[in-house]
Amino acid sequence: MNTATTTRPITQAELEEILGAIRIPACPAAVTEVMEEARKEEPQLKVLARIIASDVGMSAMAIKLANSPMFGSASRAKSVQQAVNRLGIRNIINVVIAVALRNTASDLPADVMEKFWTRASTLALATGVLARKHVGIQPETAYTYALFQDSAIPVMMLNFPEYAAMYAGAGDCGNRLVEQERARFHCDHAVVGWLLARNWGLPPKIASAIRYHHDPELYILPEQELPSDALALIAVTLIAEHVIADFMEGAEPEEGRAFDNAKTFLGTSEGDLDEFRDIIAHALN
Known part of the structure; x- marks a missing residue:
């Protein structure tokens, strides 16, 4: 979701107000453990496989992601160890983060969250696949960002009882949602998502992308602010x-200036979009 709502620097007073009003979920132990192992000079895949295997949800997702079109292997991974060997360290982190994000919203209505996570996981997969078509964009990082991009929406639901109804009314239209968030809660899910990403130790560029993904001036922001x-x-x-909207009911992709700027930045043509639709259609099937 993207908007045409202007983002401006957050003052320290405003930041303290947000932190005082919103409980940011603590970084789960599994995420911390995986990231600590991943940062070692010689991380051990066996250690990471043990962490994944300790949780049924992480085990299932690791095997599912390893067998996804992001990797394109003819043989299917059937065990956690096979999945871990194929995924590599960055994607193992993705698995742990994805399951941890779902767990933070376990107290919310199952039907609402199922729709939310289905869209998020579909977008993450599509973004990871499309990243392979663009030089300089790491598929693993793109997958993580797309998965985490709107992750603060469940956090907002947990903190504000009236948020779920507002979110349902806004649908997939980021413009309406962000305007209503700022009017009623004096913050928005991009800011809260930025705080969550920093709290969970995600790379700074992912946190920055989350912070500014609704800013209409993001293409002219200084490099030090948005690399x-x-x-x-x-x-x-x-x-x-934009591409997955063709395959998901009720999706409202951003059109106009934001979409045109993204195409220009990446050098994407209409022919490329047709190719991307074919790639994603194959991936989702």
Whole structure:
């Protein structure tokens, strides 16, 4: 979701107000453990496989992701160890983060969350696949960003009882949602998502992309504020959102200036979009 709502720097007072009003979920132990192992000079895949295998949800997702079109292997991974060997360290982190994000929203209505996570996981897969068509965009990083992009929406639901109804009314239209968030809660899910990403130790470029993905001026922000590699994550995800709208009922992809800017930034032509639709259609099937 993208909007035409202007983002401006957050003052320290405003940041403290947000943190005082919203409970940001603590980083789960599994995420911390995996990231600590991944940061070692010689991380051990066997250790990471043990962490994944300790949780049924992580085990199932690891095997599912390893067998997804992001990897395109003819043989199917049938065990956690086979999945871990194929995924590599960055994608193992993706698995743990994805399951941890779902677990933070376990107290919310199952039907609402199932729809939300289906869209998020579909977008993440599509973005990871499309990243392979763009030089300089790591598929694993693109997948993580797309999955985490709107992850603060469940956090907002947990903190504000009236948020779920507002979210349902806004649908997939980010413009309406962000305007209503700021009017009623004096913050928005991009800011809360940025805080969540920082709290969970995600790479700074992913946190920055989350922070600014609703900013209409993001393509002219200074490099030190929004690095070009973070901007690329926003752009490829917006393209992926546009493409998956053809396959998801009720999706409202961003059109107009934001979409045109993303195409220009990535050098995407109408012919490329047709190719991307074919790629994603195959991937989703």
